Amino acid sequence: MDRRSFLATLISGVALAAVGGGAGYALGREGLDPLALVPGSDAMPSTTATPAPTLVYPDGRPVPTVLPQAQEVFGQFAVPRTARIRVPSGEISALPGNGNRLALTVDDGASAETIKGYCDFVERTNFRMTFFITSQYDGWDQNMKQLRKLVDRGNIQIANHTTTHKDLTAVSSSTVADQLAGCERYIKNNFGITGHPYFRPPFGRINDNVAHVAANQGYSTPVLWYGSFGDAGRVSYASIRSLARRWLQAEHIVIGHANFPPVTHCFDYIQNILHARKLQPVTLDDVYQRNI
Ligand SMILES: [Zn+2]
Numbered sequence: 001m002d003r004r005s006f007l008a009t010l011i012s013g014v015a016l017a018a019v020g021g022g023a024g025y026a027l028g029r030e031g032l033d034p035l036a037l038v039p040g041s042d043a044m045p046s047t048t049a050t051p052a053p054t055l056v057y058p059d060g061r062p063v064p065t066v067l068p069q070a071q072e073v074f075g076q077f078a079v080p081r082t083a084r085i086r087v088p089s090g091e092i093s094a095l096p097g098n099g100n101r102l103a104l105t106v107d108d109g110a111s112a113e114t115i116k117g118y119c120d121f122v123e124r125t126n127f128r129m130t131f132f133i134t135s136q137y138d139g140w141d142q143n144m145k146q147l148r149k150l151v152d153r154g155n156i157q158i159a160n161h162t163t164t165h166k167d168l169t170a171v172s173s174s175t176v177a178d179q180l181a182g183c184e185r186y187i188k189n190n191f192g193i194t195g196h197p198y199f200r201p202p203f204g205r206i207n208d209n210v211a212h213v214a215a216n217q218g219y220s221t222p223v224l225w226y227g228s229f230g231d232a233g234r235v236s237y238a239s240i241r242s243l244a245r246r247w248l249q250a251e252h253i254v255i256g257h258a259n260f261p262p263v264t265h266c267f268d269y270i271q272n273i274l275h276a277r278k279l280q281p282v283t284l285d286d287v288y289q290r291n292i
Contacts, residue, residue: 076126077274080286087197087288089215091206093224095251095287102279103253103287104129105223107161107200108232110259112139117264119146122155125271128281131258132161132200132223135186139258144190151191157283158187159198160219168201168210176213184217197221197291198284200255223284225255229263237262241269248273 082099095101106129109115116139121127123146131147133140140147150156162168163182166175180199187195196218201210206222214222227247229240240256240263247254248270256263274281 077128077281079126080128080280080282082287084285084287084289087221087284087290089197089220091211091222091224092253094226094253095282097251100250100278100280101282101287102248102250102274103282103284104256105132105159105200105225105253105284106130106256106258107132108134108165108257108259109137109139110134110257111261112137112142114258114261114264115139115143116146117261117267118258119143119150119156121264121267121271122150125267126155127271128155128283128286130157130159130198130283132159132198133183133187134161134163134165134202135183136164140186140190148191151193154283154285157285158191158193158195159200159223159284160184160187160195161200162202165202167203167205168214169205169207173209173213176210177217180214180217180219184219194218198223200224223253226252227254229254229256231263232257232259234260235262237265240266244270244273248277248279250277250279 095103160180160183162179166179168176184195197220199214199219200223204224230243231240
């Protein structure tokens with residue numbers, strides 16, 4: 001599958017998940033998929049319910065799936081030291097070059113608890129990531145103090161995912177402009193910075209007109225992705241782990257969502273994968289020099 005058809009597949013998957021809300025996992029307690037979380041319960045399922053996926057270090061040793069002292073074992077993430085390059089104009093879906101960097105980009109923000117989970121993970125491990133915020137969600141306001149601190153430290157970057165998550169290819173040019181301007185205003189008012197030039201079109205849907213209108217707003221670099229946690233809707237944490245194992249690879253831009261809490265039960269696992277693969281987490285600003 002070439003990259004474009006691969007992206008199209010991913011995008012349609014994300015769109016379906018967003019529409020369906022991951023209804024496939026909304027099962028009753030009887031006959032519940034043992035790997036799925038019970039809707040409404042954020043309790044961590046017992047580890048015995050989770051089959052251990054195979055993950056190995058570069059030297060072939062197996063990586064334990066459950067590492068309560070993961071941080072003690074692996075330590076914190078380093079600050080990236082690679083030289084930055086000029087930000088490209090036009091769409092990006094992966095990082096340039098042959099390095100070992102990994103850009104996790106997390107969208108939306110329907111769950112304040114999940115935003116908080118990401119912030120705590122960043123604070124605990126020195127992880128680096130980019131939030132593409134949909135500014136209508138209260139969760140951003142509720143976590144503002146911690147977000148500001150981590151943005152100031154450079155661990156978290158804030159970029160634009162519109163005000164209300166409309167499909168930009170299905171609305172007028174003036175609505176496209178409003179959707180981007182409203183979120184830009186929110187970013188400026190709350191963080192004192194701009195989101196330029198990075199925006200993520202909702203559902204990954206973009207066309208020449210959207211790109212043109214966005215560029216006129218200062219948003220000249222649409223950011224798509226090369227791998228997904230598949231968690232726009234509610235899915236099991238086992239599914240997120242499986243996709244994390246598949247897509248957390250060197251120089252990938254991976255998309256996740258701050259919409260449902262299961263991902264917050266995957267952070268130790270994600271941390272282990274990154275360390276085992278010697279991947280350096282980065283924000284977009286760690287990779288690209290902005291003209292602002
Ligand atoms: Zn989104």
